[in-house]
Amino acid sequence: MVVPEVLDRWRAGIPQLDAGNNAWMLVSAALVLLMTPGLAFFYGGMVRRKSVINMLMMSFSAMGTVGVVYVLWGYSMSFAGNVLGGLVGNPVTAFGLAKLGLTAADPNGLANSADAGSGVSGLAFAAFQLTFAIITVALISGAVADRMKFTTWLVFSVVWVSVVYFPLAHMVWGGGLMSGASDSLSALIFGRGPGGSATIAPMDFAGGTVVHIDAGVAGVVLAFLLGRRKGHGRDPMRPHNVPFVMLGAGLLWFGWFGFNAGSAGGAGGLAALAWINTSTATSAAMLGWLAVERVLHGKATGIGAASGAVAGLVAITPGAGFVSPIGSVAIGALAGGICAWAIGLKSRLGLDDALDVGGVHLVGGIVGTVALGFFSTSTGLFYGGNADQLMAQAIIAGAAILFSGGLTLAIGLILRSTLGLRMSEDEEYDGDTAIHGESAYDFEGGTGIGSPGVLRGATHHQQASRHGAPARASEPAPESEPEPAPEPEEAPA
Amino acid sequence: MVVPEVLDRWRAGIPQLDAGNNAWMLVSAALVLLMTPGLAFFYGGMVRRKSVINMLMMSFSAMGTVGVVYVLWGYSMSFAGNVLGGLVGNPVTAFGLAKLGLTAADPNGLANSADAGSGVSGLAFAAFQLTFAIITVALISGAVADRMKFTTWLVFSVVWVSVVYFPLAHMVWGGGLMSGASDSLSALIFGRGPGGSATIAPMDFAGGTVVHIDAGVAGVVLAFLLGRRKGHGRDPMRPHNVPFVMLGAGLLWFGWFGFNAGSAGGAGGLAALAWINTSTATSAAMLGWLAVERVLHGKATGIGAASGAVAGLVAITPGAGFVSPIGSVAIGALAGGICAWAIGLKSRLGLDDALDVGGVHLVGGIVGTVALGFFSTSTGLFYGGNADQLMAQAIIAGAAILFSGGLTLAIGLILRSTLGLRMSEDEEYDGDTAIHGESAYDFEGGTGIGSPGVLRGATHHQQASRHGAPARASEPAPESEPEPAPEPEEAPA
Amino acid sequence: MVVPEVLDRWRAGIPQLDAGNNAWMLVSAALVLLMTPGLAFFYGGMVRRKSVINMLMMSFSAMGTVGVVYVLWGYSMSFAGNVLGGLVGNPVTAFGLAKLGLTAADPNGLANSADAGSGVSGLAFAAFQLTFAIITVALISGAVADRMKFTTWLVFSVVWVSVVYFPLAHMVWGGGLMSGASDSLSALIFGRGPGGSATIAPMDFAGGTVVHIDAGVAGVVLAFLLGRRKGHGRDPMRPHNVPFVMLGAGLLWFGWFGFNAGSAGGAGGLAALAWINTSTATSAAMLGWLAVERVLHGKATGIGAASGAVAGLVAITPGAGFVSPIGSVAIGALAGGICAWAIGLKSRLGLDDALDVGGVHLVGGIVGTVALGFFSTSTGLFYGGNADQLMAQAIIAGAAILFSGGLTLAIGLILRSTLGLRMSEDEEYDGDTAIHGESAYDFEGGTGIGSPGVLRGATHHQQASRHGAPARASEPAPESEPEPAPEPEEAPA
Amino acid sequence: MNLITAVIKPFKLEDVRTALLAHGVTGMTVCEASGYGRQRGHTEVYRGAEYTVELLPKIRIDLLVADEDTGDVIDAIVRAAWTGKIGDGKVWAVPVATAVRVRTGERDAAAI
């Protein structure tokens, strides 16, 4: 029974679990976790056949490294205490999610929950945040496709998330410099209201700055440091699997409901608003992208539909809970159109941002963040507000760009001169077989043939020697007649 | 804290949020949204390699167009007011989801929520309904595969959803003609009970008529208007990617829990019953289809398993909350078997319903709708009822067929003589490359080779000219030795 | 309105629905259901192109057979009553989910719900459990890949789930021999506490024994009975589609949140803890596997990342709610490393456990089960406990191995001498085309060509004859010029 | 004996095979190929970059025939593969020194 306990605990002034809100946060966390495999396919389909595994592995390995780092010091650096003048939390305070544990007295872990007010367990809040850290790192990988050294990527993921992401999350969501708190930039610029907090607070509902601008800038900086892919501008580097790109986009759209509507912190009306706006902006952005593509190139493409959807998801992220459905249509359409145009910029800059992390996440993140100056139903210019919100949004976007850009540059330079950023030429030419010892597909092998993989002529030394059998036994393998002599494959009698 | 507010608001007679139910509706909406990409793969795997992108794009573009249209006038036409004698809602009343917005007094948007009684935000209800409109349109695309003009499809999706789907949704779920309301067909035929509503109300738990019969008929009509694919009856038009078909079926099954159990409007026992029945009917239908296939053709196929599952999902849709688990097994098995047989009909009719929208959604929808006359645990013949429910079900199915068939025919004829329904012959022969300027796969390119895509011999004019480099530079691209001279790809020092 | 009812029912001592918890169980059930298609892709990508459909079909068909069987007698055998001295429930008592139905007095079906205490509908509990039974059977299929007779697999799935799985579920979760109940093995060995139950109860949070050890042993036994694949140890049997393997791993990870966090039985802090631990252990196991691989073979592979993730998911299953996040990192890392090493054992044993069901599920399940003796925060050796828990864990693992091993051997021997376990040689050589009459991919067909599928030269007798047209009409199919004469494909005027 | 090689448009394979059957030719070996020539390819678009795909899909047929049939068979192929539009392809013949049927060890004419 729920009610009696709840009433008693309520009377005793103890935070109480709200199973509905907590369930929503757990679901949202799972949805956001799924976004990273989704992203892996969105990116993986866009590269050439020879490097799809490497592309997938950059996302999957981020799930490995960041997933561990987050519970160790990541949560603590984001949400526990304050060091370096509010720049970052204290990595030790809640190391290993200390203090969020369940106890007999607090069986749902609400005591130190950042979302205790809506009855969400501190562990559920941490779970949700963990998934954000993972995908932010994974997003970067699109810019460095096909050429970043894999071990360096692993190290980069750990360093970058610790030095750039956790502090930024702290500054924006942990009550730091880029929030509306009393010692924030906004309070400095716009003054403090009666409660002490800034009169105009920057708005970022679900991570336009922390996630998208952040990752977008990092991607651009790394692409710059890495240089262009071999053959860039000469070889066609067409997507090898458009359906995978669209599968990825579908999973991202699905998962993004957790990302945005989960950022409401519970399952109330605000979550519903964020849900609707997320979907609507995405739809509109897809149409916007396709329209621009049609005008510029004569065709509306599948990659365009997928990219447009992602651009819309990015752009609505900062405002999902702050705009009206019609506002979200406008933001989506704008973002789709602008990003479809912006992906052309990199060529002019001579930058090989391979899968357009800059054109989609950085530009889309900026569009969405700044658009709130116009479309925020509480403070936007189109809703009777003045230009303050617009300014606040521009400032937060600019600050995120500088912060992420500068630190990523530093990290990148250090890694370049220590581990090396770029893979060997062999690895770059050969792709997956050289980097991961694997090729993604073996469609030739075994097309309904007795002895499959014939066109690979492979021997497997290891297994063969384990069996003590000669590596290349030439026993006959007739197509469809019963064996005269008993074969080694036969089952024990 | 939740409880105090809730108690106060309850005492004040104000609708209160139920976070559990609201969370369930948000989750369900996300699940249903995922069904459309799922469907895209279910369909996309079944077409030939040359047109998989076009197939995917018909579903994705419906997510674009219908997603926008729904928040503009779709919700309003479905659920706001009454015009044309109860045929449809008023598109203006709740344009842009007006009246569902959050306010300080009603922070969860319950005031105008159709599900206020179960504490579900009006926006969550709208979100859920939005996803139904999208998938209904997307379902149609299977019938027109490989030959419908893409721009006409975009226009069709907007017109059809507005003229056919929203009115039907209004009539069945918005208290209109095909509901059990006092001015409905049923009330006319079966008389009114004490409360004024029909003594026998037609049953459609989650959209057997509104979604499946509706889309099924529309698909058949369009296939008829479009004519057969080039090469139909001569060329083998085999599925190019059976695993994609099964992936799609898996995602549909998963998403359908939102579709059916979400149609309970909350997360209570009814939702659990719908969940179980959805799963069970699907399992049974898969077995039913495989059995029929085995008998007729000697083999149980993967396409058959996927198709059977979808047939079961369709057939249990109208009755998910009205039958017992054992009833659902029976309905599923019946639907699987009947649909496996029904897909043969189109050949006899000379109709090229390419991916069997008629055989699966129309037939499955009818089976499921009519089966309630027997299996409804409250009124079915097998549970002591009389034939009234059966009649009511037959009437609702027939009415939906006539309504959707007639209007789709009209829309199709108009589009045929204006924009044209059918793509050009070039587009039909070449598929994706002609329609979308893309080919789905590039497995040849980059098989571990320095210069990938060799068998395409492509030059990219645009990028090349942007670099100011000659289109076909013949710089050497050695396989694995360090470059003697610095290459343009090198990173900045 | 929710509250008034709830208060009234609470005062009347009637179990009440908790919509939040119930929603979470419905979501969790859907997530676990998705794991089986996920597993199908995890496995399907690992086999050769020629048998991917057969691999997918083993999982999908388990969704068919077990999905039906569960509602018929499965739930009843697992959770209703006791027969054979507590070895199993009574298959008749709750046949067809009798007694879980909704009534006017109990509209949410709580009366006979095993989770009534947390306000979860009995049907939701059954739905959740149903999905466990399905995936357990599907897991086994990896061991028998490429050679088990398909009809025998269908029969096996029904028999095995009934004879092995339901009893084991009853013994562990239904208060039977392997639980901590007063007549359990543990009570016998460790004595009974004041309440009558065992002083040391074996721990299995979400199915380390019932699901993973159980399926792992069954797979090994079947692989032994079946014998090795034709060409084993000679032909390279490389994965034909590594991205599918990683897609499957992604879906498994996502779905496993339902599996483990859903096993909390509600959406409270325990579910949140299980969520976090599930994610963290998986991340750590991926890293562990990749590290071992890197050391042993010089490369970190995509298959390794996917396999490591699954090993982590398996290993954290028994302890998800019993260990701390740091404990979960340790368990994950251990499991990843040990399983990466354990998959080599089968070659030494000459066993063709094709996709390493033993190396991953059996070994991972044992690691996770036994690790609780060390890492359980309540009773583990590392947290001040004594060795009792460790012993209890070893006993439960051993008992599960013996129980599943013995019965699977018996079933397998009977099936071998009746239906036959192994497919015909033709089927084994040709794979899908012989077994299911299908080939998975047709990438040659229709590469932007008018008449696709040319390299198959297929005629379809059936369709052709239905049209009454000659099977191989040689009408010209010009590439892109308008037809002079009206074609049969033309639309009706 | 000659080896006739025909490079044709893919959708003509069925017609060519039918024509060959009419000449009593039942065996042949077929490959996918791509061709450069006068016929132009198509353009693809990818995120703002346009690619010209110049290689066109073709089918290559290899066929052993007796000397006396060579002329007829070539004519039959040419007739069946003809559409009159650029890109119809080429057929050529090369003299063969010896041929063997693996199954029987039969040589030359008997091996066809």
Place this chain on the structure above:
Amino acid sequence: MNLITAVIKPFKLEDVRTALLAHGVTGMTVCEASGYGRQRGHTEVYRGAEYTVELLPKIRIDLLVADEDTGDVIDAIVRAAWTGKIGDGKVWAVPVATAVRVRTGERDAAAI
């Protein structure tokens, strides 16, 4: 010098290669191909429609050999590729005018 072309059953490639190695032949070029012939294909089913797939997967090997080795190599291939069942394939030889090894520019016999 001759160009030997062998069309064989795919699962025989390894055996043929082993046999060739025994003859000192280490280089060859291999393609996937499909064959029509006396051997029959299989049937596939798709939603109630049955298709007969008549083309069968084959492997095509092309191999330059010196005149004096031609007979032996053909025999070796035939022996290794043999199963005795329909569809074992064909082997034929065509005289080559000239051959070059790209890397060294060596000609004819030296190029093999």
Place this chain on the structure above:
Amino acid sequence: MNLITAVIKPFKLEDVRTALLAHGVTGMTVCEASGYGRQRGHTEVYRGAEYTVELLPKIRIDLLVADEDTGDVIDAIVRAAWTGKIGDGKVWAVPVATAVRVRTGERDAAAI
């Protein structure tokens, strides 16, 4: 007339084509192939088993040329395909008895 066949490294196709264009050769037929030879393949790893992949991807070009151009065209191909490393491939020429352009029925020299 001769049929020149070139087996080259895949990434050299563009260079070879450019070189051929410079010689006025515009038509050719191209296939994917795999080669065994002196060049070594790579190793793949799959769950603890290591595989040596010995076949290497190659491109096969078939090209009809007039007798008088044969020498030049071979040289042009060899020059363009050259990297100097093992595995650069082979080029060979076979005399052709007759050739036809399907579209026009033109024969021999005119068919090229």
